[in-house]
Amino acid sequence: MKKVVVADDSKTARMFIVKCLEIAGAKDAEFVEVKDGLEAYEFVCNNKCDLLVTDLNMPKMSGKELLEKLSDDSTLDELSCIVITSASNEARDKELLKLGADAVLSKPISPMSVAGIIEVLF
């Protein structure tokens, strides 16, 4: 079973992301919801995960700081990472992809917008 970590300080966003991923084909995945980047970092360091889906604007540790921490840790090289944010645009997306994100999506996402990613991963 694939393990997916969803990091967002909004419960609504986490619920929406999980629902979209499930509809898009990740029905059998195990979802772990966390509220900030620090919690996400601690979880992926201590548990084998397949996908990290993260927001950008979060308390304690932002999504950008989280990506920086992940790229500094070679043990997490195989972890796929998608950023889902309301603050996405061309410049931001470039910056995040350079930091190691596999994809950047604008909120609100839809099952269709995540389907391609799920197809590759699952």
Add this chain to the structure above:
Amino acid sequence: MVLINAETLSTLRRSVGFTFEGMLFMELDENAAELCADSDIVWTALEVKSPVEGKICIAFEKSLAIKIAESLFVLSGEELGDDVVFDAVAELVNIISGHFMKEVLPGDKVFELSIPETGEGCPPEMEEPTHEENFSVADRPFSLFISGAQLM
């Protein structure tokens, strides 16, 4: 109150409509009456921190805020509780603001928004110049306030 640039206003309306339709499948009415000051109000405000400065706040009738949360979570208001209702409107305003900023700024400029703040009662004071725009969905009104000369 000031006159907002017509193109900015059109982008703002589009961002609100896009978010309500995309997330909630709710059709937006752009010709709504002002939110009644006596109603129970839930508001969410966030700051645009860079590359321009401003603030966006949306005040909802509480019954609409509950309806939004109910639609998103497919649960009744009693099952949800105020914290989830506040969280749902905060996320909605976050997405509207992000969509708006993406549309009004050139693509080569990274923008920063604050984490939304939510409360009940009178919305927070906005610095002048401020523009107010009234909408409704499902016959329930809500008001959007935008401040910051660079945003207009």
